[in-house]
Every structure is written in structure tokens, then in C-alpha cells.
């Protein structure tokens with residue numbers, strides 16, 4: 001068989017450096033454009049001082065399945081995660097092999113069903129306090145900012161059993177500087193540049209030291225108050241190595257807490273803000289969601305058993321994460337040879353799965369840019385490839401916080417929507433910032449009216 005034509009699947013390179021910068025600086029539009037122009041597998045490359053790095057872009061569900069499930073043993077997390085290691089150390093997101101397996105095993109009980117049940121009142125209490133604050137001062141607010149603070153509060157109090165109410169702004173700011181710096185390290189892979197005493201580099205290093213100190217404080221506090229059961233810090237602190245019997249090192253513990261803080265709050269916050277933005281732009285869906293919540297929850301407090309009955313709300317969340325997947329890309333480096341549609345991936349090559357473009361693949365999602373939660377009705381999902389929707393990734397490295405995040409999003413929306421009406425302040429599309437997570441670049445400003453007032457006015 002004739003080998004596939006390599007040139008046909010390569011966007012035009014810039015002289016000397018290659019074509020990867022076309023993707024690196026504009027990965028959302030480029031992934032869609034490249035699939036239309038070059039097909040299901042697109043080859044990028046970049047010449048660095050050390051070597052030429054080849055990076056394959058894939059955007060279809062069967063290729064996602066091959067990468068993350070069928071052939072996952074042929075890959076490791078890509079070098080792009082190295083720069084995350086600069087920020088977060090060697091936590092579960094970046095760890096490999098035996099260390100990863102062990103940490104994942106230890107952390108799993110922190111996300112069990114009973115834990116989720118215990119967390120519900122915490123998520124509802126903090127969201128209700130936010131709703132009170134917004135209702136008492138009707139105005140335009142940046143919901144993205146509010147969602148970040150809320151998600152951080154809930155995460156710390158549930159997963160870590162640590163109240164950090166007075167520190168959310170600082171934590172958010174530190175993580176922001178650290179993540180921005182980590183992304184710069186990916187986009188401009190010249191390590192020396194990032195070590196120079198430039199203001200941005202200094203700011204990022206300061207943020208990292210402050211975060212390390214803050215997390216150390218959380219760990220010390222947990223040690224002082226003793227183990228409290230199934231929260232994450234207690235589980236990590238109590239775990240012993242099966243061979244040596246030793247406890248986890250202080251550095252490892254700190255890296256894990258940092259990793260869970262970073263991985264667990266911004267993703268959920270982005271999910272919440274994108275969903276609220278979509279509901280503000282589609283008031284008919286907002287009203288349908290409110291009607292469902294009122295019918296299921298009534299006037300009483302939301303209970304764990306009611307969550308699965310909020311079926312429409314769940315479809316809205318899914319559709320929001322299809323259109324705006326908070327984790328928009330996952331990357332791997334090949335440990336051994338593999339093939340996608342006959343194209344040879346060599347050991348050391350990178351494979352970039354664009355969740356963003358997979359979720360907007362017309363073959364599986366007709367009219368892909370349209371917001372339509374009914375795509376997720378069972379009748380409309382029949383026959384769809386099971387990997388066509390993968391906001392939490394797939395395979396063994398799938399998100400450990402998936403159920404926590406979904407449950408939290410449902411709880412937050414079920415608390416906010418019956419109390420507040422959200423309206424757009426502009427019809428312009430949101431500007432998106434695909435950093436480690438997909439974010440709204442200028443926040444999500446929405447006009448907020450208490451529902452009682454909104455109803456009285458109509």
C-alpha cells in the first residue's frame with residue numbers, strides 16, 4: 001500500500017522553525033481549520049535547539065479511544081506537562097508509573113459516593129451565600145470571578161476539610177501567575193528565557209513560593225488537628241508505602257495538595273461560568289431549567305437523592321462542556337511506534353488530542369456550534385460514538401474528580417438559578433483563552449436580577 005502523503009497533512013511551515021507555532025498560538029481555530037483542510041490527522045513540527053519535535057493533532061473519537069484507552073500503554077504524559085511540573089511539582093496530574101498508580105489508589109476514597117453526599121450541604125451553603133450577596137446588590141457582576149472564588153471555597157472545605165474563606169483571592173492570584181508562566185514555558189520552549197530575572201518570571205516565582213508556603217500551612221494545620229477521615233490531606237497523610245512502611249514525604253504531600261487545588265477549582269469554575277453565560281444567552285433554556293429545579297426541589301433544601309432527577313440541568317451542563325470543554329486538550333508522548341490512519345507516529349513524537357475540536361466534529365455533532373442540550377437526550381444519543389464527548393478524558397488517566405465536579409456544578413446551578421435571573425450584557429461571543437484550561441479571557445459579565453423582582457416586573 002502507498003504510504004499516505006505527508007505533505008498533504010502538514011500546514012505550511014515557517015522557514016526554519018516549522019509549523020507548530022500555527023497551532024500553539026491559536027489552537028482552537030487552528031484545530032477546526034486544520035481538520036477541514038488536512039483531515040483527521042494533522043502533522044505539526046518545531047525545530048528546537050535540541051531536536052525537531054513532531055506533534056500530531058487528532059480530532060476524532062476513534063483516535064481518542066486509540067490514544068487514551070486501547071494503546072494507552074504506548075504513551076506517557078507529554079513534555080508539555082513538564083512545565084506544569086514547574087508549577088505544581090510531581091503530583092498526580094503529571095506523575096507516571098508506580099508513583100501515579102499509588103497516589104491514585106490512595107486518593108480514590110476521597111471521591112466516594114458517601115463523601116459526595118457529605119459535600120452537598122457545603123456546596124449549597126457557599127452557593128446560597130453567593131446568591132444572597134448577588135441578590136442584595138442587583139447589578140452586573142463578573143460571574144467568572146465569583147465562580148472561581150466559590151469553587152475554591154467548596155473544594156477546600158470538602159476535599160481538604162480546610163476553611164480558607166479569607167484566602168481565596170490570594171490563592172486565585174498566585175495560581176494565575178503560576179499557570180500563565182507554565183503556559184509560556186510550553187509556547188516558547190527556550191528554558192533559559194524563563195529563568196532570566198524579568199518581572200514576569202520574578203512574579204511567577206514569588207507566586208510559587210507563596211503557594212508552597214500556603215499549602216505547607218494547610219498541611220501543618222491538618223497535622224495539628226489530626227486525621228479527620230476521608231478528606232484528601234488525611235488520606236495522603238495516613239498512607240504508608242506497602243514495601244517500606246514509610247509515610248509520604250512532605251514534598252510529595254505538598255505537590256498533591258497543590259495539584260488538586262489547581263486541577264480541581266479552575267476547571268469547575270470555568271464550567272460554571274460558561275454554563276451561566278450560555279443560559280443568559282438562551283433565556284428559554286434558563287426558564288426550563290428553573291421550572292425543573294422548582295418541580296424537583298420545591299422549597300426545601302436540595303438533597304443528594306434529587307440530583308439525578310435534575311435531568312435537564314445535567315443535559316445543559318453536558319452541552320456547555322461540549323461547546324466549552326474546560327480541559328480543552330490532552331497530550332501524550334509516544335513511547336513506541338503507533339499509527340493513526342496509516343501515518344506513523346515515531347517514539348518521542350507528541351500526540352495532541354483536541355477535545356475542543358472533537359466536540360465540534362460535524363460527523364458526530366450536526367450544526368456543532370449550536371447550543372442544544374437535547375442532543376444528550378437518550379433518543380438523540382443513540383448510535384453516537386461513545387468517545388465523541390470526553391470532557392473528563394478517558395482511560396486510566398481519566399479525571400479523578402469527574403463525579404465531584406458534575407455533582408458540584410449541579411448543586412451550584414440548582415441553588416443559583418431559582419433565585420437569580422441572569423442576562424447577557426452583550427451579544428458578542430466570549431473571547432476564549434486556551435491556557436491549561438479553557439477560560440473566558442475577559443471574564444463573564446452578566447446582569448443579575450433577583451427572580452422575585454424579575455417576575456414582579458413582568
Ligand code: HEM
Nearest residue numbers: 093263264267268271326327330392393397399400401405
Ligand atoms: C468540570 C471540571 C473538570 C474537568 C472538565 C476536568 C477534566 C480533566 C481531564 C480531561 C483530565 C485528564 C487529563 C489527561 O488525560 O491528560 C483530568 C485529570 C485530573 N483531574 Fe480533572 N477535571 C475537572 C474537575 C476536577 C476536580 C474537581 C478535581 C479534584 C478535586 C480534578 C482532579 C484531577 C486530577 C488529579 C487529574 C489527574 C488524574 C490522573 O492522572 O490520574 N479534576 N481532569
